[in-house]
Amino acid sequence: MSLPTTPGSPPGAKESGTLQTYFQALGQFAYDKAKELMDKEKEIHKATFGSSWGLMVHTLSQFATAEKTYNSLGFLEQKWFGRPKDTLRNSYLVLLQELRRMEEAVRQQDSVAMGMPGPGADFEILLSHLCGQLCEYIRARQKTMDFYEQISLMGTNKNMNYQDLVEVIAEIIHVHSRNFHHPILASLKSGFTSECDIVSHLLQAQLLMAEGQFLPSLLQLHQAHSKLTSWGAASQARETVKKGMFGSTTKTLSSLPALYSWLLRYKCLLVAKFSLYFYDVLSKQTTSVDMKGLSAKNCEDYVAKVTAFQKKSDASHVCLVLDTQGLESPYRGPGYTHPDRQGDTPKGLDSYPTIFSFPGEQPVGHWPNVVMLISDRQADTDRVQFVYDKAVQSTYFITSIEPRIYLVVIYETKKSEKDSYVNSFMLELSSLLRCIKHFAGLKPGSRVGGSRK
Template sequence: MTFCELYKVILVMALESASGSREEKFLETFFPLISQFAFDKAKDLTEKEKETVKPAGAVFGSSSSVFGSSSSLFGSTWGLLVHCLAQFVTAEKAYMSLSFLEQKGFFHRSKDLKSLYQNLITEIKKVEDSSDQSRQGEFEQLLAHLSGHLCHYLTAKLKTMEFYEQISAMGTMKVINYSDLVIVITDIVQSCSKSFHHPLLSPLKATFGLECDAILHLLQAQILMSDWKFLASLMQLYEAHTKLTTWGATAQLKETKKSTFGSSSKHSGWPALYIWLTKYKGFLLSKFSLYFYDVLQKHTTNNEMKGLITKATEDFVARLMTFQRRSDAHYVSLVLDVQSLGSSYISPGYNHPEKNHTTPQGLDSFPSIFSYPQSERPAQHWPNVVSLISNRPQDSKMICVHDKKAQSTYFLSQVDTKVTLVVIFESKKSEKDSYVNNFIVEFSSSLKGTKLFNHFKPGIKG
């Protein structure tokens, strides 16, 4: 080897070592910014880097015989990756803002964002292939490995976009099948744990895992709550709260100051997806307070219980009580269909796992899980209530029946897969009563979560 050849080898190695250090610092700064919702800072970072990255020929001359093709390849792959990362910032910001769910004419914007993610996968694979083929240094190998893992991350994001589209569509459905959603997000969580585990992507992997885990725990809490399982649903809510709190602490965003009108936004600065997940948690906590009101009340005072519930996102208990008084209803209740639960039914509260449970039979298989103003169900009305629930058409929104013999009117509306809202008037009540009808329809929609899921789309006010 001549002195000239030795000089070229040493110079190339020195260039790769120096460049690799600077580029790695860029990557170590860039990905945490994305995980912290600092999209504008990440965008500025990529724009500055794009200005410094020039094709190898522009630096060394297009006919450089000193560096040859290897330096040209190095410059082009890093430059291409930086260009992709600039587009990556745009995609991630649109994803977190849920803008892909907005209407664009007759179509959703999801097609545009999906195309952006798919194009990014194609371009980043070029970086992976180019870097993998060169094998000229450690930094080129780093780019190859990083690009491969980044493609897996982008693929996972495409799956979650489709998942959120399902959630958005379910807002218009009469009955929401939460089990289907759990299956989809569980598959995403499992695939996430096996892919994009490159150390530089650890901030993205961590926040994406928190996002998926949070929505999974919330959906599981929703299902368990509808089965009236106190401890299991409570633990899922706790897990969801922990994931969201950890995710929020990672972002470290600050609330904005009060406006001139004295109001402030608690979630100001947070992306729409994170805000919606916190609202979903708040909704489930409110629903939990209603479904297990009697259980919770046994462990605290009435004043403390009232104070805790009023702090919830929605005070379902107060709404039912207010409705009962204003409508002069004899009895308002949420009735659980235990028969549909079968042998899995257990009484609310904590139950020892080895304790034997007997499934209620007859009229007892339709217990009242919340009632007002009476603590016990009205025995004279319960046969009618059970008969109406058992024979109610599945697709009915609300039914109103007047029993001449009992001189009473019954309103029924399904608020959950196994729970029915029952309102009893000991008088003849018109089925067209606007106050009663409006309350039952609106309350049922709120308790089902239909309203919340419909408001998953940006721009729709809750």
């Protein structure tokens, strides 16, 4: 399987440069450009299609199409007539077979040559290495496809286990991140690593926020933000990426692949959630007017939602309550606490602090009732619990957002258990804060929510 040569240059030099350009284009989300480059090579080497290079060019043209489909989340399309569309999975399987075949063919050729390598043989060996490592890359892609499928399915279930997802993506990173390391594949590896790291940081931020951990969750968000910015800057659409962490998503998302846009919005949703969970801590660093303005710039202004609901429904208080009992790291209060600072672990009523309360601070007079309701409540995130206390003539609505965080609405009057406005608000806010719609919205055409905007 001989290679075409160019006078005045070593055999394979031009082709190696073409490979560099091709994989750099993939790293910039320029899938059409990469495919066009390989299609031109196919026309040039049509007469030598049976050569290693001719076969490689044909395979890489298909590979660019597969990568474009992957990053557009096309593999998660809805089922039609009860059957899933597995076009991308089949495409990757075909590519895997072709790459294995080429790798084996070159190995056999080398064994025949038996110690008589030359410049052309060196390039054949390079193609063999690339084929082997691209096979590993495709296996990694198959794992991340399964991972996103798992996320989209979990998005339809309100009892999401984010810890399981963190462990799955950590295993993918551990097993696959070192299996395609050739310098020519650097852009491809960088994109894969960025994608997996960003997902991991975001999921860990969500877990840490659910335990009221201010600094650790902030650091995870910052890591995700930095890597999203770096990944976006490497693309041809880098001018669309906003630099501010606490700001809107992008100027235009349409020029970025759907997967990147989904990750970017996920980060923005978590920033908005962080702004609510740690509102009191953040508000101490600025004026109330500036804090309100910063919240309004988030993709979801949860504080405004709570404020509007409280005023319209005339609720006495709307509170987010953290159950600190049994936390692995002792709760030292909201915000940053120096690791060497000693403090007593909260007990009794103090072990259920409010992390957000509107209007005003925690309603102390109602707190024994609130804590009793949380303590007696079973793990059920699918409904809103209602209690009317005749002794204090107050009504309590409660639902869980996270395993340790509860949304409580208090009225100092008797309310109907079936009050649709109250129930709808609480369920909607809980769903938004758990990012359920965003997770389920991975599937194109999903009716759960428009998170793919």
